[in-house]
Amino acid sequence: MELLWKVKKPSDMNQWKNFSKGFIKENAVFALFLGLCPTLGVTTSAVNGLGMGLATTFVLVMSNLVVSLVKNFIPDKVRIPAFIVIIATFVTVVELVMKGYVPALFDALGLFIPLIVVNCLVLGRAEAFASKNTIWSSLVDGAGMGLGFTMALTVLGAVRELLGSGAFFGMKLISGDGMLLFILPPGAFIALGYLIVLANMIKEKTS
Amino acid sequence: MEYILIIIAAVFVSNIVLNQFLGICPFIGVSSKVETAIGMTGAVTFVMVIATLVTYLIYYSVLVPLDIVYMRTITFILVIASLVQLVEIILKKISPPLYQALGIFLPLITTNCAVLGVAVLAVQKDFSLLESTVYAIGNAIGFGLALITFSGIREQLDLLKVPKRMKGVPIAFIVAGLMALAFMGFAGIV
Amino acid sequence: MAKKESTFLSMVATLIMVTLVAAGLLGSVFALTKEPIRLAELKKKNEAIQVVVPGFDNEPSQEVKRMFVDGDSLYLYTARKGEEILGTAVETFTNMGFSGEFKLMVGFSPDGTIIDIAVIKHAETPGLGDKMEKGKSDFSVQFMGKHPESFNLAVRKDRGDVDAITASTITSRAYCDAVTRAYGAFMESQKAE
Numbered sequence: 301m302e303l304l305w306k307v308k309k310p311s312d313m314n315q316w317k318n319f320s321k322g323f324i325k326e327n328a329v330f331a332l333f334l335g336l337c338p339t340l341g342v343t344t345s346a347v348n349g350l351g352m353g354l355a356t357t358f359v360l361v362m363s364n365l366v367v368s369l370v371k372n373f374i375p376d377k378v379r380i381p382a383f384i385v386i387i388a389t390f391v392t393v394v395e396l397v398m399k400g401y402v403p404a405l406f407d408a409l410g411l412f413i414p415l416i417v418v419n420c421l422v423l424g425r426a427e428a429f430a431s432k433n434t435i436w437s438s439l440v441d442g443a444g445m446g447l448g449f450t451m452a453l454t455v456l457g458a459v460r461e462l463l464g465s466g467a468f469f470g471m472k473l474i475s476g477d478g479m480l481l482f483i484l485p486p487g488a489f490i491a492l493g494y495l496i497v498l499a500n501m502i503k504e505k506t507s
Numbered sequence: 508m509e510y511i512l513i514i515i516a517a518v519f520v521s522n523i524v525l526n527q528f529l530g531i532c533p534f535i536g537v538s539s540k541v542e543t544a545i546g547m548t549g550a551v552t553f554v555m556v557i558a559t560l561v562t563y564l565i566y567y568s569v570l571v572p573l574d575i576v577y578m579r580t581i582t583f584i585l586v587i588a589s590l591v592q593l594v595e596i597i598l599k600k601i602s603p604p605l606y607q608a609l610g611i612f613l614p615l616i617t618t619n620c621a622v623l624g625v626a627v628l629a630v631q632k633d634f635s636l637l638e639s640t641v642y643a644i645g646n647a648i649g650f651g652l653a654l655i656t657f658s659g660i661r662e663q664l665d666l667l668k669v670p671k672r673m674k675g676v677p678i679a680f681i682v683a684g685l686m687a688l689a690f691m692g693f694a695g696i697v
Numbered sequence: 698m699a700k701k702e703s704t705f706l707s708m709v710a711t712l713i714m715v716t717l718v719a720a721g722l723l724g725s726v727f728a729l730t731k732e733p734i735r736l737a738e739l740k741k742k743n744e745a746i747q748v749v750v751p752g753f754d755n756e757p758s759q760e761v762k763r764m765f766v767d768g769d770s771l772y773l774y775t776a777r778k779g780e781e782i783l784g785t786a787v788e789t790f791t792n793m794g795f796s797g798e799f800k801l802m803v804g805f806s807p808d809g810t811i812i813d814i815a816v817i818k819h820a821e822t823p824g825l826g827d828k829m830e831k832g833k834s835d836f837s838v839q840f841m842g843k844h845p846e847s848f849n850l851a852v853r854k855d856r857g858d859v860d861a862i863t864a865s866t867i868t869s870r871a872y873c874d875a876v877t878r879a880y881g882a883f884m885e886s887q888k889a890e
Contacts, residue, residue, distance in 0.1 A: 333535060333676060337620040341528035374715075378708040381588050382715050384617075388581040389719040393726050396577060400733030403741060407818070414580045414627060418618045420532050484822070485526050486688035493680030497672050521796070577727045581719060632797075633769075694795065 313433070318440045322448030324506065328421045329452035329492075330499035335421040338412045339453055340488040346469045349457025351405045352412060353450025355394050357443070360422050362390045364442035367430040383426045384417070391417045421449060452495075459491050510641045517645030519693040523621050524653040525686055530621030534654055535679060537612060539665075544658035546609050548651035552644075554594060555622050558587050559643035562626040563636060583626050584617075591617045621650055657686065741817075742774075742788075748815040748831070749804025750776040750784040757786060764882050771882045782807055785886070788817065789879035793871040796820040801872070803879040809887075810844045813837075814876065826868030836862050836869070845880045 328334045335356070343349040366386050374382045395413050398406040406413065416422065425445055430438040461467050464482035466474035481487040517523070524530050530551075537547045562583045570576050595613050598606040606613075616622060625646045629639035660682055669678050739758055746757050753776035760775040772788040784806045792798050799819030804812035814837050816830045828834035839860060840848075850873045851857025852866060861869035 334532070336531040336535065337528055340531060374711055375704070375707045378712055380614075380617075381585065382711060384584055384588055385581060385712070385715050385719050388584050389722060392577055392580050392723050395580070396723075396726050396730040396734070400730040400737055403737040411624060411627060411631075415529075415620045415624060417580055417584050418620045418623050420618050423618055480825075481688075484687075484691070485528065486684040486691065488528070489680045489684030489687055493673075493677045493684065496677045496680065500672055500677075577723055578720065581716070581723075585716075 313437050315437070315440050318437060319444035322441075322444035322446070323451060324448075324499070324503055326445070326448075327452055327499065328445055328449040329456075330496055331503070332421070332424075334424055335419045335449060337415060338419065339456060340485075340492060342409050342412050343453055343457035343460055343488065344464070344483045345408075345461040345467070346454055346458035348405070348408050349453035349455075350450065351402070352409055353446070353453040355398065355409070355413065356416050356419060356422065357446025357450055358394060359387060359390045359416050360425060360446040360449075361439060361442035363387045363422060363426055364430040364438040365435065366390075367426045368433060368435045368438035371431045379431065380423075380427070383423060383431070387422055387426065388417045421445065456488075456492060456495055459495065460487060463487070463491070510638070513638060513641050514645035514648070517642060518649040518652060519690065522649045522653055522690050523625065523646045524650060525683070525690045527624070529624040530619055530650055530654075533612070533615065533619055533621075534657065534683070535676065536615075538654055538658035538661050538679075541655060541658045541662060543612070544654045545651075546605075547612050548647070548654055550594065550609055550613060551616055551619060551622065551650055552647035554587065554590050554616050555625055555647045555650075556640060556643045558583075558590050558622055559626050559629050559639050560636070561590070562586050563629055563634075563639045566630050579627075579630075583623060587622055587626070588617045621646065653686070657683065660686075745788075745802040745815045745817050746774055746776060746786040746804075749802050749813040750786050750806075751813075752776075752778055753783050754778055762886060764885065766878060766882055771879065773882060773886055776804075784812055785883060787879040787883055789875045789882070791871040791875035791878070793867070793874050794819065794821055795826050795865070795867045795871070796822065799871065799875070801875045801879070803876055805880070805883050808844075809846070809880070809883065810842060811840050811848075811876070812842075814840050821868050822865070825865045826862070828862045828865065829868055829872050834862060836860075836872075840876065845877070850877045850880070 322328065324331075326332060329336070329339050338352050338356070342352045363383070363386050367383055391414060394416065395406075398409075398413065425441060429441050433441070458468065460482045461469075462473075462478070464478050464480055464484075464487060466472060466476070466478035479487075482491055521527055524534050533547060533551075537543055565582055565586065566579065570579060570582065591614060594616075595606070598609070598613070625643055629642050632642070634642055657679075661679060664678060664682065673681070742758055746753070750757075755775075755777040757774035757776045760777075762773045764771045764773065769790055771790070774786040774788070776783045776786060784804050787803045787805065788800060789803055790798055790800045797820060799821060800817040802815045802817050804814070806812055814831075819827065819829075821827050821829065829836050831837050849857040850859065852859045852861040852869050852873060854861065854866060855870070857873065859869065859873055
């Protein structure tokens with residue numbers, strides 16, 4: 301009964317603020333420093349970053365939705381393991397679907413797809429937000445944080461691809477190689493370091 | 508001899524943090540002090556090695572024969588989460604001061620992608636049980652090496668003049684990049 | 698928001714319920730995606746075979762022989778045009794790559810001459826080892842039309858006939874290792890016939 305009421309009544313939360321916080325102010329990568337493993341690991345190209353971001357967003361939205369739905373039925377002491385199983389389920393769904401329909405992207409993202417389950421962003425939102433808010437707010441939060449994460453990954457991927465292979469979303473702009481360093485591990489760290497500085501500067505200017 | 512090569516590869520050539528990008532969250536989050544880095548390494552080593560062992564056994568004796576390999580992600584992460592709970596309980600009983608010292612870092616091991624990552628990799632690489640265990644030990648050492656060295660550098664970094672905008676995380680990433688560059692020099696020794 | 702009481706029974710019951718629902722959901726998704734996954738992997742394989750033994754009109758993945766070599770499996774696919782055997786595509790591997798294992802598909806014509814080689818799966822360094830991929834450099838071209846009996850499958854540093862990729866001797870060596878393994882399996886299978 302209580303659950304139904306929560307679905308129908310519009311939340312007191314400003315949903316636009318809820319949605320947009322994930323883009324700059326509370327960006328998973330640039331502000332909260334969550335989900336860093338895939339951020340560094342798959343951003344050798346813009347497309348890979350985009351694919352990873354979207355896959356993670358799907359898991360985030362679905363798990364936020366389900367966690368918010370069942371939050372009143374799960375005993376407090378087992379909530380973390382329960383959330384993990386819920387998240388792991390959607391991660392596996394993503395794994396299977398990608399393997400069957402976008403195998404090239406699946407191969408490119410490799411190990412990092414199952415690792416979405418330990419992406420601190422996903423578990424973090426489930427625990428910090430979805431388990432305490434309405435279904436609709438949780439959905440919006442998941443979408444906003446997820447898309448903000450996607451944006452960060454795509455930007456980093458585009459930067460590394462541009463500097464490292466001289467290409468933009470797969471289209472080569474120069475012949476031969478660029479500064480290879482950027483598609484290798486050191487370049488990932490360095491590029492991200494500078495992007496965080498840039499993000500901080502943008503944050504300062506817009507607040 | 509094979510086993511020594513597995514360890515050298517795991518520690519230096521394909522360092523779990525600086526080359527494979529696993530375990531970055533604790534790498535950035537727990538590395539401001541050498542002391543905490545050492546404590547974290549100990550806990551991670553324990554969980555990583557046992558988790559790899561247990562998940563390996565479950566994979567080959569349950570998931571594969573029953574053709575439910577798609578349950579891999581769920582079972583592996585549940586094993587890890589349970590192990591971390593177990594470690595917390597045991598540690599609380601046999602060494603309360605250590606338990607206090609590690610504090611919040613213990614439950615965080617569950618979300619350490621390095622632990623799940625190594626468990627999955629051991630199975631993907633078709634290792635034997637012994638090889639998987641050695642692989643896990645090697646990666647734990649590699650994790651510790653990266654984490655402790657990095658925290659040593661960060662402690663020094665705090666005392667230097669760093670441009671205001673780069674203080675904290677950004678400069679840490681640049682340093683990590685330089686460390687990764689240095690580790691690339693190990694390429695080809697195995 | 699009131700937190701639910703955590704009695705032992707409710708904890709265990711909840712976890713079991715959640716896991717069962719999860720398993721059920723995944724089981725159905727698995728059943729649904731089984732076919733697309735199988736088809737996707739088949740397509741990848743056929744595309745590789747098409748590159749190294751072009752022009753076949755049969756289903757090479759149906760005419761496959763598996764051989765155990767050096768602790769792992771090689772797969773030999775027969776490509777035909779009509780009744781005639783066009784060639785054999787051998788899916789081979791090497792563990793000596795810079796980043797570990799990678800797989801090649803080597804196409805042999807019936808007399809053992811290498812038709813072409815495609816890289817199926819690898820994790821070699823971008824810009825260096827990954828030049829072994831067709832289109833990224835001329836490295837793989839030098840193998841085309843050569844016969845392993847007259848073309849020594851080792852890099853020049855190892856007194857062979859293969860020009861290694863600049864600054865990627867390890868990857869080049871591993872590549873030769875994989876091709877040699879493929880040829881060995883090919884010869885074995887010819888003997889068996």
